[in-house]
Amino acid sequence: MSQAMKDFLRERSIHEVECVIADMTGIARGKILPKDLFLSEGEMRLPKSVLLNTVNGEQPNNMPYVGATDPDMICVPDLNTLRQVPWAAENVALVIHDCQNFDGSPVGLSPRAVLRKVLKLYAERGWQPVVAPEMEFYLVARSSNPHEPLTPPLGRSGKTESGRQSYSIDAVNDFDPFFLELSTFCKQHDLGVETLIHEAGAGQMEINFTHGEALELADRVFLFKRAVRETALRHGIFATFMAKPMETEPGSAMHIHQSVLDTATGQNIFSRADGAASDLFFNYIAGLEQYAAAATLLFAPHVNSYRRLSRFMSAPTNVHWGYDNRTCGIRIPNSTPVNRRVENRVPGVDVNPYLAMAATLACGYLGMTQGLTPSPPTADSAEHVHDQLPRNLEDAILRLRECKPLGEILGELFVQAFCEVKELEFATYSRVISSWEREHLMLLV
Numbered sequence: 288m289s290q291a292m293k294d295f296l297r298e299r300s301i302h303e304v305e306c307v308i309a310d311m312t313g314i315a316r317g318k319i320l321p322k323d324l325f326l327s328e329g330e331m332r333l334p335k336s337v338l339l340n341t342v343n344g345e346q347p348n349n350m351p352y353v354g355a356t357d358p359d360m361i362c363v364p365d366l367n368t369l370r371q372v373p374w375a376a377e378n379v380a381l382v383i384h385d386c387q388n389f390d391g392s393p394v395g396l397s398p399r400a401v402l403r404k405v406l407k408l409y410a411e412r413g414w415q416p417v418v419a420p421e422m423e424f425y426l427v428a429r430s431s432n433p434h435e436p437l438t439p440p441l442g443r444s445g446k447t448e449s450g451r452q453s454y455s456i457d458a459v460n461d462f463d464p465f466f467l468e469l470s471t472f473c474k475q476h477d478l479g480v481e482t483l484i485h486e487a488g489a490g491q492m493e494i495n496f497t498h499g500e501a502l503e504l505a506d507r508v509f510l511f512k513r514a515v516r517e518t519a520l521r522h523g524i525f526a527t528f529m530a531k532p533m534e535t536e537p538g539s540a541m542h543i544h545q546s547v548l549d550t551a552t553g554q555n556i557f558s559r560a561d562g563a564a565s566d567l568f569f570n571y572i573a574g575l576e577q578y579a580a581a582a583t584l585l586f587a588p589h590v591n592s593y594r595r596l597s598r599f600m601s602a603p604t605n606v607h608w609g610y611d612n613r614t615c616g617i618r619i620p621n622s623t624p625v626n627r628r629v630e631n632r633v634p635g636v637d638v639n640p641y642l643a644m645a646a647t648l649a650c651g652y653l654g655m656t657q658g659l660t661p662s663p664p665t666a667d668s669a670e671h672v673h674d675q676l677p678r679n680l681e682d683a684i685l686r687l688r689e690c691k692p693l694g695e696i697l698g699e700l701f702v703q704a705f706c707e708v709k710e711l712e713f714a715t716y717s718r719v720i721s722s723w724e725r726e727h728l729m730l731l732v
Contacts, residue, residue: 292366296322296380299371305381306331308362309398309509311708312342312588313639317362317384331362331384338386338396339708342589343715347707352396352700360394361387368506373475374517383506395698398641402502405645405696408652414556415548416648417628419498420508423539423636424515425532426462426490427525434722437532439490440524447489458485459492462522469518476514478507487601488536498544501644508541508640530587530635531594538595538602539636543647544620546628547571558624571629572608573661574654575617575647579606579633581690583676584683584709585646586634590716593679595635598670603632605672609665616676619664633676642705649696680713 296304304325307317316337320328335353339346349357362384372379386397393400409416428440428447439447442461459466466483473480482495494511496504512528519526531538547556547567557568579586587596595602603616610619618630629651634643653659677683684706687693694702 289366292364292369292382293326295369296326299378299380301371301378301380303377303379305372305379306362306364306384307381308333308337308384308386309639309641310338310340311396311398311639311642311705312340313398313509313512313641314340314342315509315513316340322380330364332359333362333386334358335360335386335394335396338394338398339704341708341712341715343712345711345715347704347711349704352704352707361389363387367503370476370510373472374514374521381510383509395701396704398639398645399502399505401697401701402505402641402645404698405648405652406501408696409547409648410550412656413550415550416501417498417546417548418501418504418644418648419496419544419628420504420640421493421495421540421542421544422508422511422528423486423491423493423541425488425527425529425536425539426465426492426519427527427532429523429525436534437527459483465518465522465524468521469515472514472518473511476510478511478514480511486537486539488533488539491536491539501648502641505640505644528636530589530592530637540595540602540632541634541636541638541640541643543631543634543643544628545631545647545651546626547651555625555627557627557629562624564627567655568627568629569661570655570657570659571651572617572619572654573659574650574652574657575629575631576606576608576654576661577659578650578653578690578693579616579631579647580676581686581693582646582650583633584680584687584706585642586631586638587677587680587683588639588642588709589637590680590713592635592637593677593683596633596676598673603669603676605669605675606633607665607669607672607675608661609669612665612669614669615665616669645697646693649693652696653692680709680716684709684713 301322304320307315310316336349339349364382364384368383370381372381386394426440427437479497481497484493486493515526549556559565605616607615608617609615611621616633631647
């Protein structure tokens with residue numbers, strides 16, 4: 288245990304430490320330890336199989352991935368992630384852990400290890416990715432009945448939003464108490480939140496993050512989701528990061544802006560010295576064109592995700608690219624040469640941030656290392672293109688399983704395990720009889 292970590296806990300009179308990891312779904316798992324036990328242990332042990340939980344708490348046959356004895360793994364705290372939990376009643380700290388085998392090697396099933404693996408490939412070539420996520424989410428009224436549709440919550444005015452209020456300042460101000468406390472929590476939690484806007488849907492908001500290193504941003508997104516949900520509960524409402532929570536409203540995305548620096552010079556490798564776009568910039572775009580469809584399971588990891596990826600609903604159904612073209616899955620924002628970047632608009636906000644970051648960077652890496660050439664940019668609407676991405680979870684699982692280059696980068700064992708987790712989720716979902724089926728089939732067929 289480092290002296291800096293001990294000093295942090297002492298100076299803030301911390302009583303307990305939340306020791307967390309992210310499983311494949313992005314759910315925080317771990318233990319809450321008294322401060323003294325945390326300091327004396329220096330690490331946490333959890334079963335490797337914890338990483339394989341489905342979103343509804345089941346597990347596939349984990350023997351091929353963790354072994355027949357269901358062994359432990361060592362979870363080592365990362366000092367860079369140590370924070371105080373601002374909404375806790377007492378002085379509580381939180382620290383994200385890295386998952387290791389007993390020989391010190393990373394556990395390849397861990398989402399954080401998958402992202403570290405991709406970043407290591409970049410580092411070996413003298414590159415450092417820079418990312419900036421944009422996160423959309425909905426504020427909704429509290430409901431204990433999952434069979435009832437979600438509805439917008441009451442604001443300060445005592446009314447719900449009756450229509451779409453895209454970019455409305457007043458609509459955001461209607462939830463001032465929530466956002467003021469969320470802003471305070473984000474500052475105290477060191478999350479680097481930059482911009483707040485009201486998105487298109489009723490009760491839909493968007494938060495932008497300051498750009499930075501990919502692992503740090505994935506940590507911040509992971510923690511931000513919890514901060515938003517905790518703040519909402521304190522204000523008598525729910526916050527949801529479902530990709531498509533309401534039938535008639537737009538879905539919620541996590542657009543990822545990405546560029547790459549030369550670690551030796553600090554220069555953006557997407558731009559040449561004269562300011563023109565570089566070959567690597569176009570290679571990167573081509574990598575996303577080539578591999579984003581196969582990586583869709585990591586960008587759209589739940590059955591609900593594919594309700595968002597539908598035509599004319601402000602979400603891409605293609606992997607075309609274009610300059611300042613929001614109908615494309617791959618958008619190139621207007622920028623100066625130093626800020627030249629690529630925006631991946633495919634991921635939903637329901638992603639595991641470590642895996643979404645790893646996947647989009649892996650696609651770009653393959654494009655650059657394979658010297659791929661992109662198609663011509665799309666200058667008009669790409670809404671008519673709707674057959675390039677998987678249409679459902681089952682299709683996405685098949686596409687990822689068949690993509691050997693992504694398997695080699697992300698880890699073959701991880702890909703197999705992740706696909707099996709998602710297959711189990713799909714099988715569980717497929718057994719549910721929906722209200723639509725009862726309404727339209729019960730007495731008519």
